Amino acid sequence: DQQVKQNSPSLSVQEGRISILNCDYTNSMFDYFLWYKKYPAEGPTFLISISSIKDKNEDGRFTVFLNKSAKHLSLHIVPSQPGDSAVYFCAASPGGGSNYKLTFGKGTLLTVNP
Amino acid sequence: DGGITQSPKYLFRKEGQNVTLSCEQNLNHDAMYWYRQDPGQGLRLIYYSQIVNDFQKGDIAEGYSVSREKKESFPLTVTSAQKNPTAFYLCASSTRQDQQFFGPGTRLTVL
Secondary structure (H helix, E strand, O other): OOOEEOOOOEEEEEOOOOEEEEEEEOOOOEEEEEEEEEOOOOOOEEEEEEEOOOOEEEEOOEEEEEEOOOOEEEEEEOOOOHHHOEEEEEEEEEOOOOOOOOEEOOOEEEEEEO | OOOEEEEOOEEEEOOOOOEEEEEEEOOOOOEEEEEEEOOOOOEEEEEEEEEOOEEEEOOOOOOEEEOOOEOOEOOEEEOOOOOOOOEEEEEEEEOOOOOOEEOOOEEEEEO
């Protein structure tokens, strides 16, 4: 049973436009959420995170929104740049300070066209 | 520079042979993890260790073994019992209340 779902395997946007990547989760115990970016044949790099006590976290061009009632989060990239082209993974962790195990979605391949 | 190193980058082995993947970190992190990535799949947790001399199975531990004798090192052995060992293996580490930092990965191909 997939506890973290990224239902869009791929997304294509034009440079300068907004990219919106979505993630749904089913486990109510998750209360810390992260987004990672991954290029082929490399390890993922951390982008941004959000705790369940917040509904929005912003870092430069990246903003993550959390809707706890819907068990849904999204990553907004504005403006999108060709260098943003990569696979984006959503990950979730249970609370209580036990940030040892992350559950990952299958990823969304973002392509930003010049 | 602080970071996580994995070696080698590419590894080829014959079917039926055990192989050990190296993971070293100098970030002074307590926790370390091994993931496997297959095409079209997310990262699946193989084993993790919260502290030296202790480790737990992840979601897909069958056919793998680990050790954690030092804080800096968390080697993963892919045994002959692993039915589909060809994959991209990622090691990560974290402090208790922080995001995980990943190494560059090892591509294992079993011939």
